[in-house]
Amino acid sequence: MAHGYKIIQWTPFKKSYDAALLLGVLVFISAYLVGALAFAPQGERALPIQVALRALGACAFSLLTLILLIGPLARLSPRFLPLLYNRRHLGVTCFLLALIHGALVLLWYHGFSDLNPFVSLLASNPSYDSIQGFPFESLGVIALLILFVMAATSHDFWNNVLGPNMWKALHMLVYWAYALIVAHVMLGAVQGEKSPLHAIVVGASAALIALLHVVAGWRETRRDTKLADAKNDGWLRVGPPNDIPNSRAHIVTPPEGERIAVFRDGARIYAISNVCRHQGGPLGEGRIIDGCVTCPWHGFQYRPQDGKAPAPFTERIAVYRTRIEDGVVFVHSDPAPSGEEVAPSVIAGAQQ
Amino acid sequence: MNRAQRRAHARLWPILVLVLLSVSAAALVAKARIDSAAIEAVAVLAGDE
Ligand code: HEM
Ligand code: FES
Numbered sequence: 001m002a003h004g005y006k007i008i009q010w011t012p013f014k015k016s017y018d019a020a021l022l023l024g025v026l027v028f029i030s031a032y033l034v035g036a037l038a039f040a041p042q043g044e045r046a047l048p049i050q051v052a053l054r055a056l057g058a059c060a061f062s063l064l065t066l067i068l069l070i071g072p073l074a075r076l077s078p079r080f081l082p083l084l085y086n087r088r089h090l091g092v093t094c095f096l097l098a099l100i101h102g103a104l105v106l107l108w109y110h111g112f113s114d115l116n117p118f119v120s121l122l123a124s125n126p127s128y129d130s131i132q133g134f135p136f137e138s139l140g141v142i143a144l145l146i147l148f149v150m151a152a153t154s155h156d157f158w159n160n161v162l163g164p165n166m167w168k169a170l171h172m173l174v175y176w177a178y179a180l181i182v183a184h185v186m187l188g189a190v191q192g193e194k195s196p197l198h199a200i201v202v203g204a205s206a207a208l209i210a211l212l213h214v215v216a217g218w219r220e221t222r223r224d225t226k227l228a229d230a231k232n233d234g235w236l237r238v239g240p241p242n243d244i245p246n247s248r249a250h251i252v253t254p255p256e257g258e259r260i261a262v263f264r265d266g267a268r269i270y271a272i273s274n275v276c277r278h279q280g281g282p283l284g285e286g287r288i289i290d291g292c293v294t295c296p297w298h299g300f301q302y303r304p305q306d307g308k309a310p311a312p313f314t315e316r317i318a319v320y321r322t323r324i325e326d327g328v329v330f331v332h333s334d335p336a337p338s339g340e341e342v343a344p345s346v347i348a349g350a351q352q
Numbered sequence: 353m354n355r356a357q358r359r360a361h362a363r364l365w366p367i368l369v370l371v372l373l374s375v376s377a378a379a380l381v382a383k384a385r386i387d388s389a390a391i392e393a394v395a396v397l398a399g400d401e
Contacts, residue, residue, distance in 0.1 A: 131382040168357055175364060179371050186379035191386070199383075203376055210369045217362050224358065258354055280353045 017086045021093060028062065029055045044194075053104035054189070057140075060098035061181055065205045067091055068178060072216035074296075078285060081296045088154045091174075095144075095151040102144050105137065136188035139180045146177040156278075164279050182206045228252040230333065238262045238322075238329040241269055241347045249293075251284035254333040260320055262331050263288060263304050268344035270304035271320035271331040277309075283317070306341045324348070 032055035037048065046054075067090045073080040110120040125135040150171055152158075159167045182202055190199045228236035236252050244250050244264040251274055252260050259274035261284025272293060274284045281297030288294070292301035292310060302309055307319040318335035322345040329345065336342045353361070 131378050132386055165354075165356065168353075169360070172360065172364065175368055179368055179375070182372055183375045183379075186376055190379055191383050199376075199380060206372050206376065210365070210372060213361070213365050214369065217358070217365055220353075220358050221362055224355070275354045280357055282353070 018089055021086075021089060025059055025063070025093065025097070028059045032058055049104065049108055053101055053108065056097050056101035056104065057185075057189075060094050060101060061185065061202070061205075063090060063094040063097065064174075064178060064181065065209060067094060068174070068209050069212060072212035075216040075220065076212070078296070081285070084297050085299070091147075091154060092151045095147040098140075098144050098147055102140060105140075131187065132191060134187045136184050139184040139187070143177040143180040143184065146173045146180075150174060150177075159279065164277070168279060178206075178209065223251075224253055226253060227255050230255060231330075234333045235323070235330040236260070236333055238331055240327055241324060241329050241345075244269070244329075247288040249284040249286075251282070252331060257333065258318075259284065260331055260333070261293070262322065262329060263293060264347075265291075265304065265344075267347040269322045269324065269329055269347065270342070270344050271322045272302060272304055272307055273318040273320075273335070275317070276300055277315040277317055305344065306339060308339070 029052075033048075033051055036046065036051040036054070040046070067087060070080060070083045070087055074084050106117045106121060110117040110124070113120050113124075115124070121137055122135070122141070125133065125137075127133040128135060128138075150173065153162070153167065153170060162170065182205075185198060185202045190202070193199075228238070230236050236254055238244075238250055238252055241264060244262065246264055246266065249261040249263040252262060254260060259282075260271050261274040261282075262269060262271045263284075265288050272283060274282055276283050276295040276297065278295065278298055278300045281295040281300070283293055283295055283302070286294045286296040288304065289301070291303065293304050294301050300309065300315065301313075302315070302317055305319070307317040309315040316339065318338070319340075319342045320335055321332045321342055323330050324345045324347065
């Protein structure tokens with residue numbers, strides 16, 4: 001996180017976030033236990049250990065659904081941006097819940113046989129060619145391995161080691177993990193249950209996730225094809241300076257290269273790359289705090305005049321020249337030479 | 353997200369939607385078959401009595 005970044009300004013509830021997560025997990029598991037133990041019809045009541053391991057699986061699945069909702073929701077409306085802030089805590093918690101779920105399954109269903117429990121888990125049901133009796137546990141194992149790799153590399157240390165592109169590619173495996181878990185439940189719990197509740201909840205969750213990702217992705221693609229009006233000399237039209245809210249930005253899409261965020265800080269206009277060095281967050285959806293553009297995703301900061309993170313940080317992003325002509329802001333699509341300070345354009349007649 | 357990441361998402365999601373749809377459909381069809389077979393079996397048993 002960038003130096004001098006005041007958590008309180010961007011996410012006042014950051015601390016309560018983890019408390020809410022813990023509380024949510026406890027409430028979910030308790031409700032599941034009470035529901036399954038107290039309200040199940042006579043004769044269909046499972047043992048408490050079975051209910052507990054199901055509750056943990058269901059909680060991990062619900063948490064993963066929530067995690068995957070946050071990304072597209074934040075793309076569709078900035079109201080959800082603060083939720084992105086601690087998403088990794090949700091991810092690690094989800095992995096831990098799923099790990100306990102898997103461990104209990106291993107102990108309870110496979111711990112009492114003569115076979116090694118892992119062999120028993122993966123080989124005792126060989127019907128890999130059937131749908132109804134598919135060894136759905138194996139899908140859970142693969143998903144758990146993916147969640148493990150992601151939880152283990154969730155720290156920024158690994159983001160730096162792998163580089164943001166590799167890190168992002170690795171963490172996009174989460175979508176495959178989600179599909180595997182949907183299959184795990186559809187081919188497992190759904191087949192065994194009389195009530196359609198499991199099928200409905202899992203089906204609706206997966207449909208919602210897919211719909212939001214497709215809609216958000218479609219909007220992004222449309223934005224990428226709506227290029228800024230460009231003059232032949234590389235200057236892109238942004239619009240009247242006062243249309244840009246103070247401390248915030250308008251984002252323009254050049255014909256080539258990354259999007260550019262054009263910020264207004266009082267009467268000064270600056271332009272920087274829209275892509276955060278950390279994980280590619282949309283800087284143009286952040287705002288200027290203490291003179292620095294602050295990324296809406298995790299709070300990295302950059303000085304808008306030279307694109308450098310304030311000391312002791314060393315990240316640097318591209319900056320662009322701007323000019324104001326006849327009451328319209330233009331930005332040049334070529335970045336300024338790296339590290340060079342670019343003077344802001346000043347809105348004529350405005351108060352500094 | 354940068355351009356490459358947006359493109360990766362745009363390419364991945366149609367595939368995922370297909371995977372999710374086909375897995376869910378296959379599972380529900382299999383379940384419906386087994387359930388109706390079970391109902392039939394119960395009816396046969398009841399008829400035998
Ligand atoms: C080592 C990996 C895993 C194994 C061996 C495993 C095994 C199982 C088994 C045997 C069941 C059926 C339990 C029963 O009906 O009594 C089950 C259910 C379930 N699992 Fe897993 N699983 C694994 C990983 C996961 C992961 C990673 C998730 C999600 C993040 C998950 C989510 C679920 C859910 C939602 C259910 C249905 C629970 C319910 O009945 O409400 N599982 N799993
Ligand atoms: S701070 Fe994480 S993407 Fe910008």
